[in-house]
Amino acid sequence: MAPQRPQQEVSAWRPRIPGVVEVFHAHFTEYAYPMHVHDAWTLLIVDDGAVRYDLDRHEHGTPHDTVSLLPPHVPHNGSPATPHGFRKRVLYLDGTHLPDTLIGSAVDQPDLRDPELRLRVGQLHTALDHPGDELEAESRLSLIAERLHTHLRPSAATPSPAPGPILARTLRELLDERVTEGITLDEAARLVHAHPAHLVRAFSGAYGIAPHQYLMSRRVDRARRLLLDGRPPGEVATVTGFYDQSHLTRHFRKLVGVTPGRYPRDEHQLRG
Missing domain, CATH: 2.60.120.10 (Jelly Rolls)
Incomplete structure (x- = not known):
């Protein structure tokens, strides 16, 4: 052999x-x-x-x-x-x-x-x-x-400031304004004048859900309405901000329990 x-x-x-x-x-x-x-x-x-x-x-x-x-x-x-x-x-x-200032510590403790x-x-x-x-x-x-x-x-680590409801609400408003186009974490942090990690913690602490989970939930909700209107999944994925149909399918199935193709039922099926 x-x-x-x-x-x-x-x-x-x-x-x-x-x-x-x-x-x-x-x-x-x-x-x-x-x-x-x-x-x-x-x-x-x-x-x-x-x-x-x-x-x-x-x-x-x-x-x-x-x-x-x-x-x-x-x-x-x-x-x-x-x-x-x-x-x-x-x-x-x-x-x-x-930053490069951490190189020495990383060499000692990789x-x-x-x-x-x-x-x-x-x-x-x-x-x-x-x-x-x-x-x-x-x-x-x-x-x-x-x-x-x-x-x-x-x-050198200092305690982070406590998560702020105002900061969390401001980020939620940003996400609500940009459900389809989305927003990067760096851009959001610049707009609200907060460190990205603190912004994520503040939002998660205030609402019990991470910013990306909130955004995907909003997109899936919009997708549900459009699917019930009879629009095809590929088109729905595009107009609701998903990368492609498979991206929609993965998050839709995670939140709804079925794929977009199996979600809408016509009136006859509902009565049956």
Whole structure:
């Protein structure tokens, strides 16, 4: 029997999210990275297996519950730490959320054991994998960056101001005005003069729902009315602000329990 060939699966793309240079998903069984550098921050989680790597002449590893943050311009390598290789998801981030002043702390402590952070990074990858969910991705990235700052500079972390009802109401009004066209988190933060992470917390604290969930709920409500008017799902997706019909279907099914195509019933079906 011929020996099994090393397995390599790679997927990479650049999302429309400020601060994210690249999203990189990979499954390697035998491939080992030589020493190299990046000009961006590397935010890494491993879903299967483990990676061992050297950073600044010190050996590190990536257990399943760890988030690794490798700073820019610092040489590192990487190789499988288990016989079946590893499956990883990586975000390459510019200095928008992580300034160069954090590089020294990241070199000293690149592997962060934080289950909540690990969960949030995974949720961010899920959002980035679906065009049209940019507000969710921006919100999650902002909260992740804030948590990374706390890990890397705990002494410099200051308590955030308490969530404000006025701030939350102002954001809700913005979202109501732009249900179809949407708004980026950075633009909303500039308009209301608040830090993006604080804005997300204020809204969630006031209404018990994240800004992106509120916006999608409003869009799905509009879609329901149009579907009941007999308009086709593809057209409804376009006029209600969804990226495409599959984007509408995913959120519609999540909130309503059925797909848009199965939602409207004619009068005969209702009476039957």
